[in-house]
Amino acid sequence: MTSTMGVAIIGGGLFVKGSHLPAVLECELFSLKAIYSRSLKSAQETANLIPDSVPQPDLYSEDSGAGKSYQDILQRDDISAVIIALPILSQPSFIEAALSAGKHVLAEKPIAKDVSAARALIANAQRICSSTKATLAIAENIRFFPSFAYAASEAAKLGKVHNFSVRVLWRIEPDNKWYNTTWRQKPDYQGGFLLDAGVHWAAATRLLLTGDENKPETVQAFTAQMCEHLPPIDTVNAIIKTQSGATGVFQNSAGSLLQAFEWSFSYEKGTIKIAGETVTVQPAGGEEHVKEFTRTNGVSEEVAAWAQSIVDGKVNPLQTPEQALADLEFVEKMFTSGDENGSTQKYELL
Amino acid sequence: MTSTMGVAIIGGGLFVKGSHLPAVLECELFSLKAIYSRSLKSAQETANLIPDSVPQPDLYSEDSGAGKSYQDILQRDDISAVIIALPILSQPSFIEAALSAGKHVLAEKPIAKDVSAARALIANAQRICSSTKATLAIAENIRFFPSFAYAASEAAKLGKVHNFSVRVLWRIEPDNKWYNTTWRQKPDYQGGFLLDAGVHWAAATRLLLTGDENKPETVQAFTAQMCEHLPPIDTVNAIIKTQSGATGVFQNSAGSLLQAFEWSFSYEKGTIKIAGETVTVQPAGGEEHVKEFTRTNGVSEEVAAWAQSIVDGKVNPLQTPEQALADLEFVEKMFTSGDENGSTQKYELL
Known part of the structure; x- marks a missing residue:
């Protein structure tokens, strides 16, 4: 018993x-x-x-x-x-x-x-x-990272987003442990690592775009495959417009020699920056609050x-499956836009 | 005499x-x-x-x-x-x-x-x-900044660009010394500060996109005015595709509470980062070379x-006037794209 x-x-x-x-x-x-x-x-x-x-x-x-x-x-x-x-x-x-x-x-x-x-x-x-x-x-799991959970709760207090940038850049080398599974090396699905890992960055970004007026509305993206071993694409660069007309960028590459894990958001009432395990919140005209989090995957x-x-x-x-669906749509619309040379895609589910 | x-x-x-x-x-x-x-x-x-x-x-x-x-x-x-x-x-x-x-x-x-x-x-x-x-x-003058001149000479050795991001973010407050001239407060020309200062960031970006294959070819942008005192627009977020198919983003805001002055470029053979007065060059698989420059406006x-x-x-x-014209086109095509909700613009002069 x-x-x-x-x-x-x-x-x-x-x-x-x-x-x-x-x-x-x-x-x-x-x-x-x-x-x-x-x-x-x-x-x-x-x-x-x-x-x-x-x-x-x-x-x-x-x-x-x-x-x-x-x-x-x-x-x-x-x-x-x-x-x-x-x-x-x-x-x-x-x-x-x-x-x-x-x-x-x-x-x-x-x-x-x-x-x-x-x-x-x-x-x-x-x-x-x-x-x-x-x-x-x-x-x-990124919704349960203590760093992102904290950032999301702070974002909810800061009002309308003004502009933002998301930069997740790294290089998956052929000897990477995550690379060494057939289903990842020859993905039979859109986006490769940009889907598999990309939904995490989508979820994190959506946490910082809280409130109806801050919801992503339109996206345009260019995609590229710069590394031969990373089909079908390894890089996406997108511009996003929110319901209220604010704009930002979302950059994700698994084929870059640059290293970045950064979310920088400017709202009406202040800014939030996440860089690695550090979250910095700064109210407009006020002092920076820096919080260091222990690395955990949530x-x-x-x-x-x-x-x-x-x-x-x-x-x-x-x-909920609906949250996961919205994360997926967040990146899928970028892939579709990239396939169509930057066509305008409207988010429907977010 | x-x-x-x-x-x-x-x-x-x-x-x-x-x-x-x-x-x-x-x-x-x-x-x-x-x-x-x-x-x-x-x-x-x-x-x-x-x-x-x-x-x-x-x-x-x-x-x-x-x-x-x-x-x-x-x-x-x-x-x-x-x-x-x-x-x-x-x-x-x-x-x-x-x-x-x-x-x-x-x-x-x-x-x-x-x-x-x-x-x-x-x-x-x-x-x-x-x-x-x-x-x-x-x-x-940015072409004569010792930091950018050095970065440009290093960029020329690194081959094809893979991806890149440019982030120039600041807030022009109403008491800013550059703001207090009528022609800047009520600009009778496109872009406001995004034209006036933006051509500098265009010039700097073009220095890092050297060589024919790295030339910007296509751009799409979203523009916005987030601060009432900064007409006609204070924020541009753009995606750029080069001749060789590489992609990157260009972010410029004069209406952001975020502060950034950063160029991050990944090439075939290494990376270059400019952040403030610091230039970091890292060959692929090699060590970082960090150079600090004294602040000068060139x-x-x-x-x-x-x-x-x-x-x-x-x-x-x-x-040459042709270089300056290309800088102007670099931002003007973004403004045009923004006016047209992200339409595709081809660079002709760069």
Whole structure:
């Protein structure tokens, strides 16, 4: 007899090993019952990271034979929730199967490969959940970074945005650990790293464009592939206009020798700058407040918030599929604009 | 009997007092013979800044009566060159009159209020100069900043540009010294401060986009007026595509609470960053070289280069009207795009 909920982790990638697993082990509302990966080897590698002092989960995989498939996890009564962290194109069918089995789902971002697939997923999920009473949450750990959460709460006090710039620049080299998975090297979906990582920067940017008048309305972008090993594109540069007519830029490159992780926003009543782990807030005419944050990726906070939302019976507002859809639309419209040499794209969902 | 050339300064504004006057006094090739301003009071104020040890120039103005007009300066045989630093809309007629009188001219940027007026000026100047043998140079002091000159020479070694960002953000408050002239408060020309100061940032950006393949080809921009006291616009955010297909952003605001003076460029073979007076060059895979420059506005270097060019009989390549025209086009195409909600504009002159 236990008061915890049984949870399974679906996926055995780097992020599962480094972030989801410790977050689940840390969460007092959960007990980890199962791990699934495509290969037993990968599931075992993940399980090997669990301290001996903790009850060990059962392992499932495509190559484990009868009674050890993904469907078998979904039939377990002692598992009420699953975290799904698979390659982008595999996600929707795994999500729908889990929801159909009545399991609550936390699925990794992006919600799907494109807005159209995401809308189909949301429609299917709504239909399924109305009968199974399961819930779908989409993970976006950047909304749980303490730095961005603080910046978002400050942004809400500063009124109309005047102008802004977002600069996330780095170079994914061929020996990068995130690069060394086939699905990332030869992406069969738009944007490559600019989709996979880009939705994070979209989410962060949207946190700083709070309030109806600050919502992004129109975007135009140029895209480019500057590094041969980063198809289909590795660089996007966009201009954005908000509902109130303010303007800003969004720059993201996975193929740049420059290094930047910066959000700089000027509002009616002050400015907010995020650079790395440092957040600087300065009211107009007032003094700078500088806050240094410890580097954390927010996954522990995210998993804890999700567990609590299951207890509460209501998806956390920071984890709704609609938020994830808007993040996806934020970058997809840039890709579309870039494909069309900078055509004007209107945001519909934000 | 002297080996120096007689020069006159036309204008009595802040920049004349703070920069042109000391630059001329410092230049061994020149002797200052005359100062002209609209009012004698202003000409006198400028002259008051000249040390007693230096021969005092004659003063000319619109309110000084017979023999003391601008035309009277142009008739003096002991004056061979004039520096013209008047409000933007006044410049062309003063320039043409001086060239007609056979005087060499260094005229302040922007070359004119728009590309069309600049082309007319250049055509007129060519026609006039072919008979009078005078020469027309357009001032752009940023090309003589030691920091930008160094960055430009480094940029030329780094190959194809991959991506870039330019961020020049500040707030012109109503009590700003540059704001307190009628022609700047109620500009009768495009762009306001974004033209007047913007051509500097255009020139600096073009220095870092050296080589044919790196030339800006296409631009799209959103413009906005966020501060009531800064008509017609105070903010431009643009995306630029180069001949080779690389992309970058150009941000300029005179109405932002953010402060930035930054050029960040990634090329095939390394990066260059200019932030304030600091230039950082980093070859790909190599170490950063950081150079700190003393703050200077380059006007002494600019005036000395111009004087030397007169001696040499050939306009300095950094001071040709064509360079100034390209700087003007760089920003004008952004304003046009902004007026048309981000329409695609092709650069023709760069």
